[in-house]
Amino acid sequence: MGALPPTPLATPPISSLPIIDISPYLSPTSTPESRAATASAINHACTSYGFFYLTGHGIPTAKLDQIISLARAFFMSPLSEKNKIKRYDAGGPEGGDGARGYQGMRENITLGRRDVQEAVDLYREWDHSAKEPGKGGPGTHKTLQGPNLWPHIPTELKDMYEEYIEELQGVGKAIVHAMGAALGLPEAMKGADESTEDEQIFVRNTDRSFWVMRMIGYPPLETPLSQDAFSDEDITEFSCGQHTDYGCVTLLLADPTPGALQVLLKDNKTWLNADPLPGHFVVNIGDMIERWTNGVWKSNVHRVVHRGQGYRVSVPFFYEPNFEATVRPLRKCVERMGGKGEKYGEGTYGGHLMGKVFNNFYSEVIGESKGKSML
Numbered sequence: 001m002g003a004l005p006p007t008p009l010a011t012p013p014i015s016s017l018p019i020i021d022i023s024p025y026l027s028p029t030s031t032p033e034s035r036a037a038t039a040s041a042i043n044h045a046c047t048s049y050g051f052f053y054l055t056g057h058g059i060p061t062a063k064l065d066q067i068i069s070l071a072r073a074f075f076m077s078p079l080s081e082k083n084k085i086k087r088y089d090a091g092g093p094e095g096g097d098g099a100r101g102y103q104g105m106r107e108n109i110t111l112g113r114r115d116v117q118e119a120v121d122l123y124r125e126w127d128h129s130a131k132e133p134g135k136g137g138p139g140t141h142k143t144l145q146g147p148n149l150w151p152h153i154p155t156e157l158k159d160m161y162e163e164y165i166e167e168l169q170g171v172g173k174a175i176v177h178a179m180g181a182a183l184g185l186p187e188a189m190k191g192a193d194e195s196t197e198d199e200q201i202f203v204r205n206t207d208r209s210f211w212v213m214r215m216i217g218y219p220p221l222e223t224p225l226s227q228d229a230f231s232d233e234d235i236t237e238f239s240c241g242q243h244t245d246y247g248c249v250t251l252l253l254a255d256p257t258p259g260a261l262q263v264l265l266k267d268n269k270t271w272l273n274a275d276p277l278p279g280h281f282v283v284n285i286g287d288m289i290e291r292w293t294n295g296v297w298k299s300n301v302h303r304v305v306h307r308g309q310g311y312r313v314s315v316p317f318f319y320e321p322n323f324e325a326t327v328r329p330l331r332k333c334v335e336r337m338g339g340k341g342e343k344y345g346e347g348t349y350g351g352h353l354m355g356k357v358f359n360n361f362y363s364e365v366i367g368e369s370k371g372k373s374m375l
């Protein structure tokens with residue numbers, strides 16, 4: 001007999017990620033008992049996985065399918081069309097802001113590897129009155145301060161997505177409200193501000209959410225499957241390298257392709273497939289929730305390895321804190337961690353995001369000379 005078999009990818013029954021019904025936090029007439037049940041399920045899911053399926057969000061499945069179809073139609077259009085909304089570096093004469101727009105195949109870098117994907121990023125628009133010219137002078141933009149670059153085709157994409165983003169912000173607000181309750185924070189206090197540690201703290205700090213809407217297209221990976229293909233070491237190419245999300249809550253919509261999104265379990269070695277469930281979102285928490293909860297809830301590591309059939313499309317929506325929100329561990333969570341003190345310092349979401357955006361495009365790539373990696 002040879003060496004021990006490699007760590008298998010878990011292919012558990014789909015029910016292993018919990019399904020959470022958010023409708024009690026969307027309906028003004030829900031009972032306290034139904035809200036308590038949702039909050040308790042969220043606490044359990046966030047303590048054990050940091051991932052769950054979401055139902056009861058009120059967005060019809062037909063509409064979700066259309067959101068995927070529109071993104072797919074954009075990715076299937078000619079490269080010349082996609083490059084009309086190309087992302088350019090901030091401050092340059094092309095008018096880019098370093099973040100918004102279309103990123104071609106392999107332009108994104110995670111952990112020194114080029115992700116085998118193409119994508120479009122849209123963000124909350126920067127307040128007009130707070131815009132400053134970029135380093136190239138008037139007409140150029142600072143990082144993240146440019147306008148969104150919307151696909152021109154399909155023509156109906158922009159209107160559909162704008163409506164969808166409005167709806168998702170309502171769902172995001174309901175989830176972060178339920179999270180405040182799930183942590184056992186006291187009911188909303190009178191005269192509360194951004195730093196008041198009650199059940200609505202995440203709601204107040206996301207009331208101008210600096211959201212991100214990302215459309216992603218993944219061709220199947222071409223590296224052949226070896227005999228030990230399920231061993232991590234044998235994966236040299238990723239559709240999206242392992243990472244955690246940056247902010248509060250990610251609402252992921254994906255086409256039915258199985259076996260692509262994988263979640264790292266608490267044993268730090270087993271990857272669980274988080275296959276899509278029709279009509280549900282796959283939801284996970286991000287770094288800012290981990291910091292607020294002092295690590296009681298973890299922003300879970302995940303990755304995409306698409307070795308299946310066909311061109312996979314996913315559309316994650318990131319419901320994030322306000323850009324200027326200050327995030328520091330909640331006292332209640334520091335206590336829950338057993339008096340070991342604060343595991344995280346204080347910082348703004350905007351500061352965290354800026355560092356991440358920079359890393360996505362300007363990191364060194366393994367095996368490439370430095371000049372080449374500066375796209």
Ligand SMILES: O=C(O)CCC(=O)C(=O)O
Pocket residue numbers: 214216240245252254260261302303304314315316
């Ligand atoms: O495409 C997916 O399933 C997940 C993508 C993802 O994790 C991300 O964009 O942060």
Ligand SMILES: [Fe+2]
Pocket residue numbers: 243244245302
């Ligand atoms: Fe992610």
